[in-house]
Amino acid sequence: MKTLxxxxxxxxxxxxxxEKAKSKKPTCGKCQSELPMHSLVSEVDASALERILKKAxxxxxxxxxxSWCGPCKMYGPEFEKASTMTDKAIFLKINTExxxxxxxxxxxxxxxxxxIFNQGSEIKRQPGALSASGVVSLI
Ligand SMILES: [Zn+2]
Known part of the structure; x- marks a missing residue:
């Protein structure tokens, strides 16, 4: 599978x-910089989100x-783990600050x-931290 x-x-x-991204940090095909990925979670901003939603x-x-949110620090690694457990979705994270x-x-x-967005529109929203399996079952 390809992620974006x-x-x-x-x-x-x-x-x-x-599959390759699980073992080696991926680099940009154009400028060879390291891509902002943690596991299979890409860190994006508002405009990158828009472009990915169009292409997904x-x-x-x-x-x-x-960064100031305690539960977010616990949730981050669970979300990253979930990204390696399923390829049914493309995983992104956005810093609200x-x-x-x-x-x-x-x-x-x-x-x-x-x-969760599908075909550009929000289809599901879940507040609060989840376990990795909780994330997977949300999709
Ligand atoms: Zn680049």
């Missing part, structure tokens, strides 16, 4: 082979987090919040 990530340096949208061939699951306009637009009131 956007290079933070040159802004290229990259297709990343999921399956649901996109997003962890909305913040640096993407405040998007967070306001989506009406995110508590973090962490997990949102």
């Amino acid at each position: 990530s956007v290079c933070q340096k040159c802004n290229s949208l990259n297709q990343v082979d999921s 061939d399956r649901p996109v699951i997003v962890d909305f987090w913040a 640096t993407n405040q306009a998007l967070s306001a637009k989506l009406g995110i009131r508590s973090i962490p919040t997990t949102i």
